[in-house]
Amino acid sequence: xxxxxxxxxxxxxxxxxxxxxxxxxxxxxxxxxxxxxxxxxxxxxxxxxxxxxxxxxxxxxxxxxxxxxxxxxxxxxxxxxxxxxxxxxxxxxxxxxxxxxxxxxxxxxxxxxxxxxxxxxxxxxxxxxxxxxxxxxxxxxxxxxxxxxxxxxxxxxxxxxxxxxxxxxxxxxxxxxxxxxxxxxxxxxxxxxxxxxxxxxxxxxxxxxxxxxxxxxxxxxxxxxxxxxxxxxxxxxxxxxxxxxxxxxxxxxxxxxxxxxxxxxxxxxxxxxxxxxxxxxxxxxxxxxxxxxxxxxxxxxxxxxxxxxxxxxxxxxxxxxxxxxxxxxxxxxxxxxxxxxxxxxxxxxxxxxxxxxxxxxxxxxxxxxxxxxx
Amino acid sequence: xxxxxxxxxxxxxxxxxxxxxxxxxxxxxxxxxxxxxxxxxxxxxxxxxxxxxxxxxxxxxxxxxxxxxxxxxxxxxxxxxxxxxxxxxxxxxxxxxxxxxxxxxxxxxxxxxxxxxxxxxxxxxxxxxxxxxxxxxxxxxxxxxxxxxxxxxxxxxxxxxxxxxxxxxxxxxxxxxxxxxxxxxxxxxxxxxxxxxxxxxxxxxxxxxxxxxxxxxxxxxxxxxxxxxxxxxxxxxxxxxxxxxxxxxxxxxxxxxxxxxxxxxxxxxxxxxxxxxxxxxxxxxxxxxxxxxxxxxxxxxxxxxxxxxxxxxxxxxxxxxxxxxxxxxxxxxxxxxxxxxxxxxxxxxxxxxxxxxxxxxxxxxxxxxxxxxx
Numbered sequence: 001x002x003x004x005x006x007x008x009x010x011x012x013x014x015x016x017x018x019x020x021x022x023x024x025x026x027x028x029x030x031x032x033x034x035x036x037x038x039x040x041x042x043x044x045x046x047x048x049x050x051x052x053x054x055x056x057x058x059x060x061x062x063x064x065x066x067x068x069x070x071x072x073x074x075x076x077x078x079x080x081x082x083x084x085x086x087x088x089x090x091x092x093x094x095x096x097x098x099x100x101x102x103x104x105x106x107x108x109x110x111x112x113x114x115x116x117x118x119x120x121x122x123x124x125x126x127x128x129x130x131x132x133x134x135x136x137x138x139x140x141x142x143x144x145x146x147x148x149x150x151x152x153x154x155x156x157x158x159x160x161x162x163x164x165x166x167x168x169x170x171x172x173x174x175x176x177x178x179x180x181x182x183x184x185x186x187x188x189x190x191x192x193x194x195x196x197x198x199x200x201x202x203x204x205x206x207x208x209x210x211x212x213x214x215x216x217x218x219x220x221x222x223x224x225x226x227x228x229x230x231x232x233x234x235x236x237x238x239x240x241x242x243x244x245x246x247x248x249x250x251x252x253x254x255x256x257x258x259x260x261x262x263x264x265x266x267x268x269x270x271x272x273x274x275x276x277x278x279x280x281x282x283x284x285x286x287x288x289x290x291x292x293x294x295x296x297x298x299x300x301x302x303x304x305x306x307x308x309x310x311x312x313x314x315x316x317x318x319x320x321x322x323x324x325x326x327x328x329x330x331x332x333x334x335x336x337x338x339x340x341x342x343x344x345x346x347x348x349x350x351x352x353x354x355x356x357x358x359x360x361x362x363x364x365x366x367x368x369x370x371x372x373x374x
Numbered sequence: 375x376x377x378x379x380x381x382x383x384x385x386x387x388x389x390x391x392x393x394x395x396x397x398x399x400x401x402x403x404x405x406x407x408x409x410x411x412x413x414x415x416x417x418x419x420x421x422x423x424x425x426x427x428x429x430x431x432x433x434x435x436x437x438x439x440x441x442x443x444x445x446x447x448x449x450x451x452x453x454x455x456x457x458x459x460x461x462x463x464x465x466x467x468x469x470x471x472x473x474x475x476x477x478x479x480x481x482x483x484x485x486x487x488x489x490x491x492x493x494x495x496x497x498x499x500x501x502x503x504x505x506x507x508x509x510x511x512x513x514x515x516x517x518x519x520x521x522x523x524x525x526x527x528x529x530x531x532x533x534x535x536x537x538x539x540x541x542x543x544x545x546x547x548x549x550x551x552x553x554x555x556x557x558x559x560x561x562x563x564x565x566x567x568x569x570x571x572x573x574x575x576x577x578x579x580x581x582x583x584x585x586x587x588x589x590x591x592x593x594x595x596x597x598x599x600x601x602x603x604x605x606x607x608x609x610x611x612x613x614x615x616x617x618x619x620x621x622x623x624x625x626x627x628x629x630x631x632x633x634x635x636x637x638x639x640x641x642x643x644x645x646x647x648x649x650x651x652x653x654x655x656x657x658x659x660x661x662x663x664x665x666x667x668x669x670x671x672x673x674x675x676x677x678x679x680x681x682x683x684x685x686x687x688x689x690x691x692x693x694x695x696x697x698x699x700x701x702x703x704x705x706x707x708x709x710x711x712x713x714x715x716x717x718x719x720x721x722x723x724x725x726x727x728x729x730x731x732x733x734x735x736x737x738x739x740x741x742x743x744x745x746x747x748x
Contacts, residue, residue, distance in 0.1 A: 124646065127646075272476070324472045359734060364450070
């Protein structure tokens with residue numbers, strides 16, 4: 001994972017972009033070198049295959065860049081995501097990891113070559129077995145022991161470990177490869193959440209007396225927003241240690257945010273200011289959709305219109321998006337130059353994940369542009 | 375406003391649509407007759423001109439239908455909304471009611487013929503006066519006396535009445551028509567919020583000793599979700615009474631939700647069920663974006679695949695959208711037939727406002743379709 005200091009070139013590239021293009025539309029700048037750096041970190045340190053969770057940023061340039069990398073494949077949540085990957089990468093395997101899928105989607109998924117599915121119920125297994133043929137691989141999604149991420153994925157998906165055994169037996173009886181998977185929750189702050197979940201998988205394997213084809217430890221690897229550096233070493237160490245205490249099984253993981261967040265730098269323009277209120281060209285219904293509910297701490301860089309050195313005096317501002325909706329306000333105040341005014345730009349690093357992916361066109365505003373900076 | 379009973383034909387039309395089309399993609403059905411009925415209610419009962427707030431539902435068919443009606447014009451929040459209206463309606467005036475606009479947007483707005491603007495600060499007035507010529511009309515947006523809507527619009531926009539007088543004098547000195555406007559907040563439950571705000575406007579007018587060109591009472595007219603009937607009579611009576619106590623001034627209003635909500639009926643398919651969890655083809659990142667934060671009570675109708683009479687026994691279900699995100703869950707449980715299963719459809723009436731307008735393509739899912747049913 002890149003140290004925060006390594007974002008500086010990205011900030012400089014963003015500043016250069018502003019100088020050249022003076023963008024009025026919010027623009028997400030993607031650095032392929034940073035993206036490949038994040039992928040490389042998983043390739044070198046994660047003890048298994050890495051699948052990119054497309055939902056974090058489905059832009060074709062992101063998919064193409066990772067498609068050409070050494071990562072093992074993609075985790076898709078819908079047919080549309082699978083099709084997007086296939087337009088830029090024809091070879092790598094796709095894992096349809098969403099535990100609840102329309103029957104028509106399962107049928108379409110098999111047609112376009114998806115062979116890896118996830119279930120967390122008898123009903124879902126019935127759906128898959130009824131409409132696809134072999135070869136086939138189905139992982140059972142287990143609930144993890146406790147809430148450990150910023151988001152708790154256990155209330156929506158996942159089977160209690162005890163209930164998983166009959167389901168796995170049915171998969172084995174159907175001559176289908178079986179696996180186990182879980183999701184500790186996005187932005188997981190506790191490496192031990194992974195080892196605890198792996199321990200649950202181990203118990204299920206012992207209970208069955210049979211080895212799965214693979215163990216997919218999901219996503220949830222955190223990004224250190226606003227911190228000095230993101231470092232996933234403790235997570236990889238914990239996962240390796242937990243796996244060393246059980247029979248050897250091929251591992252997979254599904255990072256989304258951890259692969260793409262640091263590669264994306266958002267450039268927005270100040271469209272208005274009145275007293276302590278600053279209005280930006282992008283907001284909660286655009287690229288900042290996740291910022292409020294995830295409590296991500298934003299640390300923007302300020303850039304004035306004419307490359308002037310910004311004022312050193314800073315004030316706290318309320319920050320609004322461009323829509324007329326009262327919800328379109330960041331729920332954190334930002335320290336910005338006291339002289340900030342319409343036409344200035346703000347550069348928000350580490351905005352590659354869940355920004356363009358969540359944007360709507362509310363109030364008519366265009367979706368943020370996406371551009372490559374290297 | 376249409377009584378709830380009058381939704382029954384819409385429900386029947388939706389059921390017919392399901393029979394004929396068996397839609398796998400969430401579809402918002404628009405009834406032009408219901409839409410025109412809502413418009414007619416304003417035309418007959420509101421004592422002034424009605425502008426449609428495009429943000430509530432910017433679909434071209436909605437704009438075309440209202441453009442061909444007798445309403446006075448449109449309230450737009452962005453250049454993109456203005457352009458959308460102009461593609462289907464070349465004649466009716468547009469009011470650019472967003473109090474904070476990029477300078478480039480103001481310039482573009484004037485070019486495409488917008489003559490009515492809103493400000494709530496000196497800075498915004500400077501921007502407008504600097505880049506557009508005459509004829510011109512500028513309304514000053516005032517804060518309303520208290521929080522009265524589901525959303526409080528006062529924290530983001532609006533000038534304290536006492537501060538408005540020098541701003542209005544500057545508008546008058548610039549030989550520009552001036553107006554007053556406010557917004558009581560969306561889904562305003564208290565008719566007196568309008569009269570209290572009109573009273574504030576009256577005080578400002580008395581203070582100045584000059585009459586404005588118009589008084590725009592904004593939006594906020596509520597829709598009676600899940601109730602027997604929506605009835606705005608009390609609001610119109612209150613507005614008329616408040617205006618009768620001051621010198622006569624032309625009135626405008628800007629309903630969005632109250633014009634379009636009842637004309638839209640959302641059809642979604644059940645894509646999965648496990649125990650008390652039902653997964654739909656549309657969710658919080660799609661058409662239900664506003665449902666959770668507005669606490670709108672949903673009352674869906676159930677339709678089985680084969681037009682069978684649904685089971686009478688009902689259970690409470692947790693309802694999820696199609697994405698894999700943990701936030702994609704309605705925060706209210708719905709009473710649905712205990713036998714509900716994949717392939718069934720649910721029909722949600724009164725979904726015409728803030729549904730397709732807020733939808734994103736998160737997880738790759740397509741935006742809801744929009745179709746006319748009459």
